Amino acid sequence: MPDLDAPARALRGIGVGPGLAAGPVARMAAPPDLPAPRPVADTERELADAVRALEATEADLRARSEAAEGEARDILSAQAMIAADPTLREGVAERVRAGEDAAHALRATFDRHRELLASLGGYLGERAADLDDIAHRAIAAVLGRPMPGLPSPGHPFVLVADDLAPADTVGLDTGTVLALVTERGGPTSHTAILARALGLPAVVGCAGILDVTDGTVVAVDGTSGQVRTGVGDDEAADVRARAAEERSRLAAGRGPGRTADGHPVDLMVNIGSAADLRGADLDGVAGVGLFRTEFLFLDRKDAPGLEEQVTAYAEAFALFPEGTVVVRTLDAGADKPLPFLGLPEEPNPALGVRGLRISRDRPDILDTQLEAVARAAEKAAADVWVMAPMVATPVEAAAFVDRARAFGLRTAGVMVEVPAAALRAERLLQVADFLSIGTNDLSQYTLAADRQSGALADLLDPWQPALLQLIAACADAGRRSGRSVGVCGEAAADPALAPVLVGLGVTKLSMSARCVPAVRARLAAYDRAECEELARRALDAADAAEARAAVL
């Protein structure tokens, strides 16, 4: 009955995971709204309902825990134990006996424990959010609503949600999820990072997607950001065929990155530890463009010792016997707190003591890290470079380079995340051996838009001409000095943006390993003069949407 079908219509968001997909929508259920309180006639029955809801929540979490692995398994198992907590049950019983209905008794009891945990701060403060998740589940159970969380419709589907938090995506089955589409979220949101890590097509900030009902077939273009709803069988089949073709075409591309006319571009990967590369196809990859070292420091009471660091770095260096590994020194601060640093809370953590700024008070932490990198590098075949995060001035850059050289590290550079650094790129390159542009932070600081803000996703878009202009300034400085200027933020993983960045003069692109084939294929389609023309068009646009439209 084609006449009765909703007409196909196009929604638009920001494409953050390249690729095509088509399939039926399954929405992640939103947390249930609490209805108005109601008087309770039979308190014992009401209490039995509340207890059953907690038991159902526990059973659901337990089942999910048993299906999960590793850390996710532990987290879900601990959540199941919380749902089964006798103290919680007593609190609910007390409130129901005092006349509250089951849903409100659950909400109020969870809230009290939530406040208690939140007031303790740190690790426990973070668990407060888990408690909310458990509360939503128990309340949904008592109200007879669908459990919030990942849907499991029993067939492959396009996952639609308001936004995705890390806890939502634990146990996400990449075998059945075809694509991710979220109503909110921006290019640096968890959804975007997850999509790239999993190699799923994804669109974020897609207004109106939550109004699309479950089962509606949509076609998702994770490059352009377009989501077509209500597409017919023929169009869906066509999209699937094109997606399959695209995948086999990408898989066929091998070798190092270069433009159609052979201009070389180093394709590199971002890693948090050696484990990130397990099973990755590293054909043609020139090395690690961003080795985040935070993993060694998280959840620690004391800083990791020299020997421990040497071992961890050596493990990562061993993976690239012929490549370059760029180590970023500790990037922590009030937004990524580490207990042993003893940093005070700050009103604006993103503008506070973070990254290299920590070494103002704690030079010992940087020195130990540089010494460990140098020691591990001595034994490694890889060409090891170091760089500092959050550098603002040439003086800071020079101080960092001096420290690195003092430990025998030959190649020391800085990240460009602060607009001041981009504006003074030429001066930075008089002291630093290379620049690496962290586009996530650089766009946050350039557009004055919080990275966490879904509402400002359009401003955080890496296609913003102002951001591209700062990248161009760095690349120009690199060209004049003959030094390397790379991009290691999320922008480098966007295949459509890759020729633009190369046209601006960027020489290295570093991204999640899974994104390499799509970026390599796109670069190979343009010669260098075309890249430069695309860069001119993007720079000439009035905003990100115009820039994208001018290039695609």
Place this chain on the structure above:
Amino acid sequence: MPTRTVAVAARTGLHARPAALFVKAAADQETPVRIRVGDGPAVPAASMLSVLSLGVGHGTEVTLEADGPGADAALDALAALLARDLDAEEPADA
């Protein structure tokens, strides 16, 4: 009332997996056991939320208390558990 005082050996303190192991073991005892830090209020050891809320860090001394049949055996078992570095142990069923 029988009590045991023991320093928590788990590197992350009584959080996450060590807390889960401890709470599960407490729930498996025949006698209800309570746990407190110093002279603070004693809370049920079989309650994950109560145990987490104590905010026990690595090396913190906690006191376990129980009354009734089998209290000493229950306290010994739980004190021995807390004296182990639970973070360093692999999950048995992984």
